[in-house]
Amino acid sequence: MPNPTAAILVIGDEILSGRTREGNAHYLAAELSRIGVDLREVRIVPDDHATIVAAVRALSDLADHVFTSGGIGPTHDDITADAVGAAFGAGVGVREDARALLAAHYKTRGVELNEARLRMARIPEGATLIDNPVSIAPGFTLGNVHVMAGVPAVFQAMVASVLPLITGGRPLLSQTLRVLRPEGEVAEPLGRIAAEHPGVTMGSYPFQSNGAYGTNLVVRGPEAAEVSAAMTALAAAFPETTA
Amino acid sequence: MPNPTAAILVIGDEILSGRTREGNAHYLAAELSRIGVDLREVRIVPDDHATIVAAVRALSDLADHVFTSGGIGPTHDDITADAVGAAFGAGVGVREDARALLAAHYKTRGVELNEARLRMARIPEGATLIDNPVSIAPGFTLGNVHVMAGVPAVFQAMVASVLPLITGGRPLLSQTLRVLRPEGEVAEPLGRIAAEHPGVTMGSYPFQSNGAYGTNLVVRGPEAAEVSAAMTALAAAFPETTA
Numbered sequence: 001m002p003n004p005t006a007a008i009l010v011i012g013d014e015i016l017s018g019r020t021r022e023g024n025a026h027y028l029a030a031e032l033s034r035i036g037v038d039l040r041e042v043r044i045v046p047d048d049h050a051t052i053v054a055a056v057r058a059l060s061d062l063a064d065h066v067f068t069s070g071g072i073g074p075t076h077d078d079i080t081a082d083a084v085g086a087a088f089g090a091g092v093g094v095r096e097d098a099r100a101l102l103a104a105h106y107k108t109r110g111v112e113l114n115e116a117r118l119r120m121a122r123i124p125e126g127a128t129l130i131d132n133p134v135s136i137a138p139g140f141t142l143g144n145v146h147v148m149a150g151v152p153a154v155f156q157a158m159v160a161s162v163l164p165l166i167t168g169g170r171p172l173l174s175q176t177l178r179v180l181r182p183e184g185e186v187a188e189p190l191g192r193i194a195a196e197h198p199g200v201t202m203g204s205y206p207f208q209s210n211g212a213y214g215t216n217l218v219v220r221g222p223e224a225a226e227v228s229a230a231m232t233a234l235a236a237a238f239p240e241t242t243a
Numbered sequence: 244m245p246n247p248t249a250a251i252l253v254i255g256d257e258i259l260s261g262r263t264r265e266g267n268a269h270y271l272a273a274e275l276s277r278i279g280v281d282l283r284e285v286r287i288v289p290d291d292h293a294t295i296v297a298a299v300r301a302l303s304d305l306a307d308h309v310f311t312s313g314g315i316g317p318t319h320d321d322i323t324a325d326a327v328g329a330a331f332g333a334g335v336g337v338r339e340d341a342r343a344l345l346a347a348h349y350k351t352r353g354v355e356l357n358e359a360r361l362r363m364a365r366i367p368e369g370a371t372l373i374d375n376p377v378s379i380a381p382g383f384t385l386g387n388v389h390v391m392a393g394v395p396a397v398f399q400a401m402v403a404s405v406l407p408l409i410t411g412g413r414p415l416l417s418q419t420l421r422v423l424r425p426e427g428e429v430a431e432p433l434g435r436i437a438a439e440h441p442g443v444t445m446g447s448y449p450f451q452s453n454g455a456y457g458t459n460l461v462v463r464g465p466e467a468a469e470v471s472a473a474m475t476a477l478a479a480a481f482p483e484t485t486a
Contacts, residue, residue: 016282018273030261044285076434116430187359191319
């Protein structure tokens, strides 16, 4: 059976303006590899309702699971819940269980649950809440879309809440061979060995180190025996490998 | 006149597997802001021909300029030139000017221009070459798509070659106010001030520092006077601001 698939949708003007370097997609990509979910696409879009709606629909069709990052806070630019609701034709309003979570949290701290904070209890109809042990305001899952906060610590906590609910496939195993030869010289044997090992994929990533050209060769696949066999073939073809 | 628009397409299994953290899109996003080009989308896709073709077409329709990163090296997994050619219905073959660049480069170094390296001279019909002062193998521009290498030093050199040819718009100016209040408390005045300043956009980005909750308020817009007026209003609303 093929692995389940995923897509990540990052929402935020601050990424597209170059102000903030995106890190949540990178974090989640590694987590998905670990549990055997194939990440098919990452898309970064601005804080624009129509754009988010279109992206949610496209990615929801593309992959088994969509993870969104950003835009579920208390301010006027937090428009993700409404856009995800609209993508599924679901109404969005303050939900009692989410409101109760926030009320209890802020009461303990002597902080007012004002109108802005109450926005974080606005959840599309039919969604299930995603636990947020860091700052309480929940994410939610609607259809195959998991809506999570953009603050990295909260995003990671929500990922930890969601991933155990996902039935993964076979984890993608990978091995890397560091070869001190330029990519143009490893290309021919690499391509030949790749063709001889159809059960794995092989990537080559050139690097420069102390003025010398080298190439990292990466073998990826779900079967340990096939990955190892391919790696053995590579190691034999490039005996000058260094650690 | 509205600013020209851009999209970035990052091609590479190594990003989606979580092995490599993407940095080229972040770099280019800041460069585009600087010259007044609005970045509309970043998309990361795997080394898959049909997926790259579809993404090139979609982004070429979406934005005035598309920048791609990755997949133009000498190995079997470098399939970007063929996919971009296919997206535009252009044939792809070894081009004499690109071949001559490579031949001269490798001759100086006493390195063979073998079949794998010659792949880097495969350019779609009708494209113009993008200069690569780092490692010679050129990128190319076909239609509104600028095809560049994924190695960061080469990507950045190619960006430096391409951007002067693009007529920018008004640079996006931004100012940030660091407020030592949680996002839930700044939300109401922020939303009101944002509504009073339609010529700018305002974003809020919560942070935690030494256990205290704070919010960075970012004002963005093309007009310095409008950005400053909005920032003045924010500073008056949040007098406890710290540097």
